[in-house]
Amino acid sequence: MSDLPFTLDQLRILKAIAAEGSFKRAADSLYVSQPAVSLQVQNLERQLDVPLFDRGGRRAQLTEAGHLLLSYGEKILTLCQETCRAIEDLQNLQGGTLIIGASQTTGTYLLPRMIGLFRQRYPDVAVQLHVHSTRRTSWSVANGQIDLAIIGGEISPELHDSLEIIPYAEDELALILPVHHPFAKQDTIQKEDLYRLGFIALDSQSTIRKVIDQVLTRSGIETRRLKIEMELNSIEAIKTAVQSGLGCAFVSTTAIEKELQMGMVHRVKIEDVVVKRMLAVITNPNRYRSKAAEAFCQDILPQFSSLHAARMEQYRLERADQSKANSAGPLNATNLNSGHVVNSASVNHHNRLVSPEIES
Incomplete structure (x- = not known):
C-alpha cells in the first residue's frame, strides 16, 4: 500500500464523532459543516472498504472496525502532537503549549496562582488548565493529552503501571x-x-x-x-x-x-x-515531556510546597536505586494508591501548601 487510506483530518473527525455521539455535534466542535463531516466519513469508509459506524440508531455507534481505527487513531494523533511540541521546544521556551490537569479544588484555588507565576517567567508559552475529576484527569495524563496534573484522589488500579506519582503537599x-x-x-x-x-x-x-x-x-x-x-x-x-x-x-x-x-x-x-x-503530581514517564513542563516542575512547583524540592530529590534517588537493582515492583507509598511513587515514609509529614508571596 503506497498511500495511507486515511488522513489526520479524518482521524480527528472520527475521534470527534466518537466523543460527541453525533455527526452534527462533532461538526460543531470542529467548526465545520455537517455535510463536510459526513463526506469525510464516507470517503474514509470507502478508502478502508469497511463500515465504521452503525447507522441504525439515533446515536452514532462505532462498529468493531471503527473502534479499532479509533484506538490507533488516538495514538497517532497524540504522537503527532508530541512531535510538534518537540519541534517547538527547539526554540527554548519561546513558544509552545503547557497543558495542566487538576481536580476541582486545586484547579480552582491553587493552579491559577501557579500558572500566573509561570506566565510571568515564560510569557511566550501558552497554558491550558483542564479541571476534571481525579479519574478523568489521570486517564488524560496516561493518554498523553495532559502534560502533568495535581490531584488529591486515588488513581485507578489499571493506571498504576502507566504513571509516576510524586507526593507533593x-x-x-x-x-x-x-x-x-x-x-x-x-x-x-x-x-x-x-x-x-x-x-x-x-x-x-x-x-x-x-x-x-x-x-x-x-x-x-x-x-x-x-x-x-x-x-x-x-x-x-x-x-x-x-x-x-x-x-x-x-x-x-x-x-x-x-x-x-x-x-x-x-x-x-x-x-x-x-x-x-495528600496532593500528588502525576506525569506519564513514557511520553515526551516538554521543556515547558520541565520548567513548571522545577521552577514553580517547589515555591508552593515547603518540602517539594526534598521530595523530588528523594524521588530521583529512589528511582535511581530502583533502576540499579532492576526491581520490577513499584516503590512504596503512603496515602496514595499509585504505581511509581516516592516512598514518603521518611519525609516530614508537616509539609504544607505555601504561598510564595508570604513565605520567608
Whole structure:
C-alpha cells in the first residue's frame, strides 16, 4: 500500500464523532459543516472498504472496525502532537503549549496562582488548565493529552503501571462555621460537638467527601450520625452557604484564605482530629515531556510546597536505586494508591501548601 487510506483530518473527525455521539455535534466542535463531516466519513469508509459506524440508531455507534481505527487513531494523533511540541521546544521556551490537569479544588484555588507565576517567567508559552475529576484527569495524563496534573484522589488500579506519582503537599481540610454560630466564639470544639452541627457537603462520591469520612471514622466519629443539611456540587457554593448561615463545612484551607482574612467565616479546630489529604503530581514517564513542563516542575512547583524540592530529590534517588537493582515492583507509598511513587515514609509529614508571596 503506497498511500495511507486515511488522513489526520479524518482521524480527528472520527475521534470527534466518537466523543460527541453525533455527526452534527462533532461538526460543531470542529467548526465545520455537517455535510463536510459526513463526506469525510464516507470517503474514509470507502478508502478502508469497511463500515465504521452503525447507522441504525439515533446515536452514532462505532462498529468493531471503527473502534479499532479509533484506538490507533488516538495514538497517532497524540504522537503527532508530541512531535510538534518537540519541534517547538527547539526554540527554548519561546513558544509552545503547557497543558495542566487538576481536580476541582486545586484547579480552582491553587493552579491559577501557579500558572500566573509561570506566565510571568515564560510569557511566550501558552497554558491550558483542564479541571476534571481525579479519574478523568489521570486517564488524560496516561493518554498523553495532559502534560502533568495535581490531584488529591486515588488513581485507578489499571493506571498504576502507566504513571509516576510524586507526593507533593498535604492539603488540610478546615471546619468552617458561620460567623454568628454559637461555636464561632471558640477556637476548638470536641468530637461530640460535631453531632450538634448541620453540615453542607459535596456529593458522597466526591474525593474530598471520602477523605473527610475516612479521617473522621478513624478518629472514632460516627459519620452516619452527622447531619448533612444539604449537598452541593461546588466549593464556592458551599462557602456561600456557610456565609449565609445555612450550615458548617469542611473546606480546603487553600479555598478559604480570603474569607478567613475578611472575617466572612470562622474556622474551628477539632480536638485530637486533623483532616488532611495528600496532593500528588502525576506525569506519564513514557511520553515526551516538554521543556515547558520541565520548567513548571522545577521552577514553580517547589515555591508552593515547603518540602517539594526534598521530595523530588528523594524521588530521583529512589528511582535511581530502583533502576540499579532492576526491581520490577513499584516503590512504596503512603496515602496514595499509585504505581511509581516516592516512598514518603521518611519525609516530614508537616509539609504544607505555601504561598510564595508570604513565605520567608
